[in-house]
Amino acid sequence: MDAIYDSSSLKLKKEFLDAEDFLPLNGTDYIELYVGNAKQAAHFYKTAFGFQSLAYAGLETGMKDRVSYVLKQDKIRMVLTSPLGPGGEINEHLDKHGDGVKNVALWVDDASKSWKETTNRGAESGFEPKTIEDENGKVVLSAIKTYGDTEHIFVERGAYDGIFLPGYKVWESDYNPEGAGLKFIDHMVGNVGWGEMNKWVEFYAKVMGFAQLISFDDKDISTDYTALMSKVMTNGNGRIKFPINEPAEGKKKSQIEEYLDFYHGSGVQHIAVATDNILDTVTKLKSNGVEFLYVPTSYYDDLLDRVGPIDEDLEALKKLGILIDKDEDGYLLQLFTKPVGDRPTLFFEIIQRKGAKSFGKGNFKALFEAIEREQESRGTL
Numbered sequence: 001m002d003a004i005y006d007s008s009s010l011k012l013k014k015e016f017l018d019a020e021d022f023l024p025l026n027g028t029d030y031i032e033l034y035v036g037n038a039k040q041a042a043h044f045y046k047t048a049f050g051f052q053s054l055a056y057a058g059l060e061t062g063m064k065d066r067v068s069y070v071l072k073q074d075k076i077r078m079v080l081t082s083p084l085g086p087g088g089e090i091n092e093h094l095d096k097h098g099d100g101v102k103n104v105a106l107w108v109d110d111a112s113k114s115w116k117e118t119t120n121r122g123a124e125s126g127f128e129p130k131t132i133e134d135e136n137g138k139v140v141l142s143a144i145k146t147y148g149d150t151e152h153i154f155v156e157r158g159a160y161d162g163i164f165l166p167g168y169k170v171w172e173s174d175y176n177p178e179g180a181g182l183k184f185i186d187h188m189v190g191n192v193g194w195g196e197m198n199k200w201v202e203f204y205a206k207v208m209g210f211a212q213l214i215s216f217d218d219k220d221i222s223t224d225y226t227a228l229m230s231k232v233m234t235n236g237n238g239r240i241k242f243p244i245n246e247p248a249e250g251k252k253k254s255q256i257e258e259y260l261d262f263y264h265g266s267g268v269q270h271i272a273v274a275t276d277n278i279l280d281t282v283t284k285l286k287s288n289g290v291e292f293l294y295v296p297t298s299y300y301d302d303l304l305d306r307v308g309p310i311d312e313d314l315e316a317l318k319k320l321g322i323l324i325d326k327d328e329d330g331y332l333l334q335l336f337t338k339p340v341g342d343r344p345t346l347f348f349e350i351i352q353r354k355g356a357k358s359f360g361k362g363n364f365k366a367l368f369e370a371i372e373r374e375q376e377s378r379g380t381l
């Protein structure tokens with residue numbers, strides 16, 4: 001599939017400038033993870049990542065089969081859901097994937113139209129548009145399936161005024177740890193199986209009207225051992241960015257393949273969250289016990305030659321292991337956590353953009369070598 005950007009000028013090709021956005025997205029509405037123990041996971045995300053309690057649904061709110069805790073930090077909303085009994089869709093998901101992202105919910109003005117436009121273009125329905133309501137108004141939800149068992153829920157909440165969604169109550173907690181400066185979701189990356197990247201790139205292009213921003217192949221992203229290919233898909237207004245990774249043949253097992261083995265299929269690999277002060281954010285997260293990938297200090301030896309002048313103190317960045325990369329628009333600072341659950345699957349990225357619009361390609365090699373050291377210790381390289 002042709003990229004929508006003219007490769008020499010990085011300007012949008014004319015046909016895409018003129019195209020009508022049939023799926024206008026206002027942003028990420030929430031991310032829902034299915035987890036083994038939502039109550040304890042909520043404590044972890046509050047304590048370690050600085051999320052705040054927002055809303056709750058469970059037995060006390062009339063929900064019989066599951067419990068959901070909703071956490072918030074600035075514009076980020078995360079829902080943690082666990083089943084209350086055996087069997088059913090959530091247990092199946094947990095059995096197969098472990099804790100992981102089930103729903104990437106997208107905020108739209110019209111959930112019925114979003115469902116119609118996408119299913120007409122070939123999306124498989126997750127569920128048909130439905131209206132749910134309570135005393136605070138009504139919300140229309142619909143869903144389509146994407147890679148693996150992951151789904152996109154379209155959320156139309158213009159006529160709703162409650163804390164989260166109908167059926168949820170305010171979650172008041174006496175435990176309110178300080179935030180870590182996480183602002184919004186910058187991008188969210190999916191790992192898909194061998195030979196499937198282009199299928200899902202095409203899905204986002206044809207079914208959801210996204211455009212391809214950048215691609216990397218195994219020549220860009222490979223070390224002695226591991227390789228991957230990646231394409232970045234973005235929606236019309238650029239608020240939603242979904243890079244899609246596929247493993248590539250290397251001397252040893254690719255980190256993407258390790259993910260696929262442990263997740264037992266395609267799924268969300270990492271959630272990148274933006275901060276406007278990465279030094280402060282990472283200092284807080286580290287002191288809260290969040291574990292990050294480690295890059296050797298030699299990474300910093302020729303860093304300023306590569307990226308040019310930066311506003312931050314290099315020693316402070318080095319101390320925290322923060323990575324820096326640049327593109328033609330500026331630079332970015334980023335750091336990746338170790339997997340947040342038991343399986344080597346989902347992790348988080350902390351990112352601060354200083355003009356750069358890219359994703360840290362220049363760091364991939366250093367980063368992958370760091371991941372390989374972790375894989376080595378797990379015996380999965």
Ligand code: FE2
Binds near residue numbers: 187189270272349359
């Ligand atoms: Fe990323």
